Amino acid sequence: MDDGAHAGLPNYLRSFTVDAVDVEIIRILAADGRITNVDLAAALGLAPSTVHARVRSLVERGVITGFHAAVDQRALGKGLQAIIGVTLRPGARAGSIRAFADDVRRLPQVLQVWFVGGTDDFLVHIAVEGTSQMREFVVEHLSAQQSVASTRTSIVFEYHRNTVTAPFR
Structure with missing residues (x-):
């Protein structure tokens, strides 16, 4: 998470720690942005509430900037x-x-x-x-x-x- 040294700065100017679980969440969401929180949690072996909080944190920190539809x-x-x-x-x-x-x-x-x-x-x-x-x-x-x-x-x-x-x- 934020080390406090960047408090008050916009998200894009802050540096955040992204751990192995966050990287796996990002990998799975990049492959399937419509995966349900329950299925994402099952794939990670974590509680749905934990995964929900982590995804919300990744969005709030600006690591995940949106969810997009791939259009043919x-x-x-x-x-x-x-x-x-x-x-x-x-x-x-x-x-x-x-x-x-x-x-x-x-x-x-x-x-x-x-x-x-x-x-x-x-x-x-x-x-x-x-x-x-x-x-x-x-x-x-x-x-x-x-x-x-x-x-x-x-x-x-x-x-x-x-x-x-x-x-x-």
């Missing part, structure tokens, strides 16, 4: 996914980093946005119906922005999320 984008008619590397113009970077991230992540085609170091400034994960919608997304929502210097698109053939597999067919 193909079932929604979005069978093409891509990761688009975006490089911002050097002179526009300081003021445009936050604005770019805020604008792009609100677009319905966007699944995830990462601000990264390296060749690209951002990686944008999208799901669209087909190649014409991908082209439209890149041209209208990325290349059209004054702050964007270049884009580089990689098609996603298959991906695996932690222990949850989401194959493309």
Whole structure:
């Protein structure tokens, strides 16, 4: 738990001890976020009240930041996914980093946005119906922005999320 040295700081600035039981709870929840507390407790060999308290603590401390549904984008008619590397113009970077991230992540085609170091400034994960919608997304929502210097698109053939597999067919 918190050693007291970080009292009063927001959770994301505190350092917490995560023990072996917490790690196992996280592993099981990452594989199945819908597991019941009773089943989670049985898998760990602990009392349900103990597991409930530990999960609540992990959430309150910001170790677990949410529980998410894994969505098959193909079932929604979005069978093409891509990761688009975006490089911002050097002179526009300081003021445009936050604005770019805020604008792009609100677009319905966007699944995830990462601000990264390296060749690209951002990686944008999208799901669209087909190649014409991908082209439209890149041209209208990325290349059209004054702050964007270049884009580089990689098609996603298959991906695996932690222990949850989401194959493309």
